[in-house]
Amino acid sequence: MPSDLLSQAGIVAAALLTLITLSYAFGDHPVFRIVLYLFIGIAAGYAGAIAIEDVILPQLVFPVLDAWNGVFQIAPADLIVRVVLSALLLLKLSPRAANLGNPVTALLAGVGAALAIGGAVQGTILPQVGAAVTTFNAAQFDLAMQGGHYGESIQVVVEGTILLLATVSTLAYFHFGATARGSQPPLRPIVVDGLAWVGSIFIVITLATLFAGVLLAALSALIERLSFLVGVANMLMGQ
Amino acid sequence: MSYQSSQDPEDRLPDWLKALRKRQSEEPKEEAKPAQPSQPPAAEGEDTEPTWLREIRERHRREQPTDEELLAEERALTDTQPTAPIKPLEKRRIETPFEPIELEKPVEKIPEPVSKIPDWLTLDEHGESSAAEETADEFTQPEKRTPAFADMEAEALSPGELPSWLQAIRPSETFPEEDNRSEEMLPSSEETAGPLAGLVGVLPAEPEIVQFGKPPVFSARLDVTESQARHAAAFSRLVAAEGRPREDLGRQVALPTRVLNWIISAAVFLAVLFPLIVQSQGTPRPEVDAVQFAASTNIFNAIDVLPPNAPVLIAFEVQPALYGELSAPAAAVLSHLLDKQARLVFISTQPTGPALADRLLQEHLSAAPSVATGDYVNLGYLSGGMAALRSFTSDPRTATLSAAAAVQNPWQSTSLLAVGQLRDFAMVFVITSEAEDGRAWIEQAGSSLPQGLYIVGSTQSAPLLKPYLLSDPPTLRGLVDGFGGATFYERLRNTDGLGRTYWDAFSYGLGAIVLLILLGGLYSRLIHLRPEKPAAQTEGKSA
Known part of the structure; x- marks a missing residue:
């Protein structure tokens, strides 16, 4: 079957490219560079093809052609806005007429910034502040004490204390205000300095956690690729 | 025979001829006489002039001012006009750094035959030419500097006679005296431009800033210190090093x-x-611990009570590099959804997302009936990033329109007939390899979902997403991350999948x-x- 042969050829090619990529662990070499450039080119080309096929053609070209033939898939005003904004954005290619595309770029940047700020405030900052405020859950503490679950009540207190200390000390670490003391260089207040030192510990723990996550993700990707190579080897050996 | 007469032959001429000879011999003598300068040459022909021309000449003579009148007029104007001759145009020209453009050549004076000019015109021309010659002589003389406030000759003006009433009210004694220092304060240089050109001691007609001239020439040599030169050399080395290809560090490793x-x-x-x-x-899997894996347990419980044919939206925000890690937890959760006969609807803000979603279904979940029959919807790529995500959250039906959707409108499929808004989906999952994508969905769509959001993430995104599980109000209801989460989820379901492998x-x-x-x-x-x-x-x- 041609389709099976094509599929198997693709699998073998993928296995070869995987082996070449993994060979970087033993040093850099030209073949690895070739594969690297191949991946970059394929990724860029695929993204461009998707942009043309899924965005430009169905949302701009096809509606314009249909409107040319008298069929309006979308409202004419919407179509005019799309065409005008696209044309202005296309003028960014020309150094002389690039200024005409600035309003479209400004629109994109402004809308993006507004959405990012609004979403961060509504979806991240306020809920996190609310969670930090309710660190010491008095209702749960009372419930645990009344039920005789002293361990849980202590857990509530310890968790709240750690969370409060981590929040305050981390914020103190990024407090850079200092006052001059005579001839001595400006120094932070002693309390803030001590909290900042504690905050640096929590920051190190956070960065270590992120690094561990990246390491585990890389290990997971390695396992999946090696599993794929084992499967290809088994396929080639007829098992 | 010869005839010789002793008399002059002129004597034998007739009288009329003698008179003619005499007049002819007298005329050259009269022409040889030098013309009297005091007599205008035009006066010679006055006898033969017509009457009308003579009247014009007389009227012209009457209109011509006498020398005394001209002298008096000139003295009367000395306070407003310079007595010095006006400089020629070439000398008054403003010096500019540009070469002057000669618009037209000076017209050469064409000598006219005086004999053809009438006497009355010859008279006027003579007078004018004399004045022009005098002016030319003055130009050739060295220039005289004319003070702007030259004192008028006292004798040139007769003192005015004031009426008695004006003299009575005139404050003769209290009148302030003229400040003589003003002349010292005035610039001594001669004005070269404007209507006051040629005058000395006047305020400049043009400010210094608008005077044209050659720009000053500065030296191109920099006066740098030794420290500046050292820094410049270091900067030059830095710039030069950018152009050179980097050495292969791998070869330098010991x-x-x-x-x-x-x-x-x-x-x-x-x-x-x-x-x-x-x-x-042989390695034991994680024990079922509802507290330790509370986030994964929440997802399991939510899916377990899902009614059949419930529409579930899955945002497949996966990068190809991390597809291998996400395939295990995603396959575990999607397998649970397919077992509950959920109608899967895929969408992605990543260009590679839709293709990877199809690959995951065909590679690991092809045994499910809905996957085998293609009973799922792939809305495709949602372009526009966060703005498109917000638009999709507000009105999903108008926001999504990709090439795959253009062939057949996906919103007319049975899976999406009951979906008009985002909250109409029974559950919304985000399968993401980056924490930023998950956070974007939480921030833009979390508030629109009363049932909350569920995330299947990679191990590297989990530390940044877990705080949303504890937020108040909760914006993230469940999280399955990495191989550990996949293995635990399979343990919950008592199945073996990629996590176990x-x-x-x-x-x-x-x-x-x-x-x-x-x-x-x-x-x-x-x-x-x-x-x-x-x-x-x-x-x-x-x-």
């Missing part, structure tokens, strides 16, 4: 370090490859990495216990 890298790589490869080859499944390799590989980190830390500690080399020796070697 051989022991390369060998150490090979050993570490081989150890990790062997630790991961051995369980995969032997297909070992990869769990041994993951455990051995993680153990090997931890061991290598410990050994590396110990080796580094031993290295630092050795006495350091002197700094001077080290610098000498590096130099």
Whole structure:
């Protein structure tokens, strides 16, 4: 079957490219560079093809052609806005007429910034502040004490204390205000300095956690690729 | 016979001829006489002039002012006009850095035959030419500097006679005297431009700033200090180094370090490859702990009570590089959804997302009936990033329109007939490899989902997404991350999947990495216990 042969050829090619990529662990070499450039080119080309096929053609070209033939898939005003904004954005290619595309770029940047700020405030900052405020859950503490679950009540207190200390000390670490003391260089207040030192510990723990996550993700990707190579080897050996 | 007469032959001429000869002999003598300068030559023909021309001449003579009248007029104007001759145009021209453009050539004076000009015109021309000659003589003379406020000659003006009433009210004694210092304060240079050109002691007609001239020539040589030169040289080296290709650092690694890298790589490869080859499944999976894996348990419970044919939106925000890690937890959760006969609807803000979603279904979940029959919807790529995500959250039906959707409107399928808004989906999952994508969905769509959002993420995104599980109000209801989350989820469902397949390799590989980190830390500690080399020796070697 041609389709099976094509599929198997693709699998073998993928296995070869995987082996070449993994060979970087033993040093850099030209073949690895070739594969690297191949991946970059394929990724860029695929993204461009998707942009043309899924965005430009169905949302701009096809509606314009249909409107040319008298069929309006979308409202004419919407179509005019799309065409005008696209044309202005296309003028960014020309150094002389690039200024005409600035309003479209400004629109994109402004809308993006507004959405990012609004979403961060509504979806991240306020809920996190609310969670930090309710660190010491008095209702749960009372419930645990009344039920005789002293361990849980202590857990509530310890968790709240750690969370409060981590929040305050981390914020103190990024407090850079200092006052001059005579001839001595400006120094932070002693309390803030001590909290900042504690905050640096929590920051190190956070960065270590992120690094561990990246390491585990890389290990997971390695396992999946090696599993794929084992499967290809088994396929080639007829098992 | 010869006839010779003793008389002059002129005597025998008739009288009329003698008179003619005499007049002819007298006329050349009269012409040879020099013309009297006092007599205008035009006066010679006055006898033969017509009457009308003579009247014009007389009227012209009457209109011509006498010398005394001209002198008086000139003296009367000395306070407003310079007595010095006006400079020629070439001398008054403003000096500019540009070469002057000669618009037209000076017209050469064409001598006219005086004889053809009438006498009355000759008279006027003579007078004018005389004046022009006098003006030309004045131009050739050295220039005289004319003060702007030249004192008028007292005798030229007769003092005015004031009426008695005006003299009575005139404050003769209290009138302020003229400040003589004004003349000293005035500039002594001659005005060269404007209507006051040629005058001395006047305020400048043009400010200094608008005067044209050649720009000053500055020296191109920089006066730099030694420190500045040293910095400039360092900057030059820095710029020059940018143009040179970087040396291959891999070739500079010392051989022991390369060998150490090979050993570490081989150890990790062997630790991961051995369980995969032997297909070992001896490593125990995580125990079912509802507290430790509360986030995964929430997802399991939510799916477990899902009614059949419930529409579930799955945002497949996966990068190809991390597809391998996400395939295990995503397959575990999607398998649970398919078992509950949920109608899956895929969408992605990543260009590669839709294709990877199809690959995951065909590669690991092809046994499910809905996947085998293609009973799922792939809305495709949602372009526009966060703005498009917000638009999709507000009105999903108008926001999504991709090429795959253009062929057949997906919103007319049975899976999406009951969906008009985002909250109409029974559940919304985000399968993401990056924490930023998950956060974007939480921030833009979390508030629109009363049932909350569920995330299947990678191990590297989990630390940044877990705080949303504790937020108040909660914006994230459940989280399954990495191989550990996949294995635990399969344990919850009592099934074996990719998590179980990869769990041994993951455990051995993680153990090997931890061991290598410990050994590396110990080796580094031993290295630092050795006495350091002197700094001077080290610098000498590096130099």
